[in-house]
Amino acid sequence: MCTYVTSTAAVAGSGYTGDEWFRVDRAVVYFDHPQDAPVDHALCIDVWGGRERVAVELDAESARRLAESILAILDDDEVRVLTG
Amino acid sequence: MRKAGGVTDGIVAQTITLAGHGGDEIEGYFARPLDGSDQPSVVVLHHMPGYDRASKEIARTFAVYGYAALMPNLHHRYAPGAKATDAAASARDAGGVPDEQCLGDVQAALDLLRGRPEANGKVGVIGYCSGGRQTWITACTLDVDAAVDCYGGRADPALAPNLRCPLLGLFGAEDRSPAPDDVAAMAKALDAAGKDYDFHSYEGAGHGFFSVDRPSYNLDAVRDGWKQIWGFYGRHLEGA
Numbered sequence: 001m002c003t004y005v006t007s008t009a010a011v012a013g014s015g016y017t018g019d020e021w022f023r024v025d026r027a028v029v030y031f032d033h034p035q036d037a038p039v040d041h042a043l044c045i046d047v048w049g050g051r052e053r054v055a056v057e058l059d060a061e062s063a064r065r066l067a068e069s070i071l072a073i074l075d076d077d078e079v080r081v082l083t084g
Numbered sequence: 085m086r087k088a089g090g091v092t093d094g095i096v097a098q099t100i101t102l103a104g105h106g107g108d109e110i111e112g113y114f115a116r117p118l119d120g121s122d123q124p125s126v127v128v129l130h131h132m133p134g135y136d137r138a139s140k141e142i143a144r145t146f147a148v149y150g151y152a153a154l155m156p157n158l159h160h161r162y163a164p165g166a167k168a169t170d171a172a173a174s175a176r177d178a179g180g181v182p183d184e185q186c187l188g189d190v191q192a193a194l195d196l197l198r199g200r201p202e203a204n205g206k207v208g209v210i211g212y213c214s215g216g217r218q219t220w221i222t223a224c225t226l227d228v229d230a231a232v233d234c235y236g237g238r239a240d241p242a243l244a245p246n247l248r249c250p251l252l253g254l255f256g257a258e259d260r261s262p263a264p265d266d267v268a269a270m271a272k273a274l275d276a277a278g279k280d281y282d283f284h285s286y287e288g289a290g291h292g293f294f295s296v297d298r299p300s301y302n303l304d305a306v307r308d309g310w311k312q313i314w315g316f317y318g319r320h321l322e323g324a
Contacts, residue, residue: 004238006176028177033213033292035133035169040290040300046173051163053173 006030015047015054024049031060094118095147097140102156102196105188110160112193113140115147122204124321125197127190127228128155129215131292134172135159138297139212149314151321154197156189158218186218187225194226206321210313211236212294223249230320232313235291237261241273251281252316254309256289256302284312 007029015024027047034042034057043063047054058066073079097115104110113135117123126146130139135157146153158181159171166174175181190209197207208230211219216236223231224246232252233239238261251274255267262270267285274281286293286305293302294309 004180006180008177026177028173030176033131033133033298035136035172038299040292040298046177048177051174053170055169055173 004030005032011047015049015052017052017054022049022052024054091148092117092120092150095144097144097147100154102154102192104156104161104192105185108161110157110189110192111135111164112154112156112196113143114152114154115140115143116152116202117147117150120150121202122324123150123152123200123202124204124317125152125154125200125207126317126321127193127197127207127209127222128153129186129190129209129211129218129222130155130158131211131213131215131295132172134168134175136168138295141296142212142294145310151317152197152200152203154193156193158186158189183218183221187222190218190222191226194228204322204324206230206323208232208317208321210234213237213292220251223247223251230317232316234294234309235259235262237266237291239266239270241270244270244273244277244279247274247277247279247281250316250320251279252312253281253283254305254312255283255285256291256293256305257285257287258290261291282312282316284308 009027011024011027013024014021024047030044037057039059042057044057095115096118099111100114101109102112128143143153143155159175162174162178163171194207198205206229209219209222209228210232212234216233217239219231219233220236220239224243228249230250234254271283289302289305290300292298292300293305295301
């Protein structure tokens with residue numbers, strides 16, 4: 001299935017490729033055929049800075065766990081004190 | 085020369101440059117028999133993950149069977165010189181490949197193939213996944229002699245009256261895009277338009293069953309699929 005379902009979010013921070021860190025400015029999220037993950041479809045995230053990117057491909061359940069994990073951390077009381 | 089039994093040993097396969105849509109220089113993977121005349125030709129349209137090793141293998145298979153096959157890299161202009169995986173991501177980051185641009189690149193490939201002295205003048209198009217949908221649009225827009233749509237999702241049946249050549253469709257019965265209902269809707273539109281088409285849906289096969297490097301590969305579907313392709317292109321593309 002070529003879903004073409006793509007969402008782009010503005011982000012700020014840094015990414016690491018194993019070579020060096022670079023500034024990132026956008027995250028492209030989509031559900032489609034992965035390049036490498038051994039599943040037919042994957043939740044793919046490309047975090048871009050200019051022409052460099054950090055990429056991950058996760059099966060749907062893994063992606064949902066990751067999203068919930070991120071939100072749980074951000075919603076933690078100790079973190080809320082820091083983020084406002 | 086093409087041998088008895090339908091295959092040849094000697095092929096040439098290499099990356100070339102062609103002037104695509106808008107005159108943009110793009111790369112293409114060109115595989116052809118080492119010698120012989122009156123060669124039929126095929127434009128190969130790669131899947132969404134890009135101009136990758138497995139897609140190049142498909143082009144080489146056509147050459148082994150006596151066809152000149154040219155696969156334009158539809159993602160090239162988004163990241164010239166990059167790996168297929170990065171170029172595909174760059175194309176998506178840019179919003180995807182516009183149909184008009186794809187058609188321009190396909191027209192350039194058709195012109196190059198038809199202009200070869202070894203060509204018999206007949207050119208087919210075949211595409212996989214997103215390339216299947218692009219094949220459908222090509223067959224409804226450009227001058228091609230035969231088209232093969234391999235599980236192209238999101239193809240618009242409303243274009244059926246515009247189909248300009250015979251169409252072979254190869255689908256997985258377990259696919260969800262195009263789902264069996266989508267394939268049936270396309271067949272109904274083609275029947276209504278009085279078009280020449282032949283659809284095959286393989287039980288147990290899902291999307292991407294031709295992909296040799298993915299878990300979706302389905303041997304039974306692939307074996308019959310290639311058989312259908314050789315028969316279809318043999319009828320419509322071969323001969324002087």
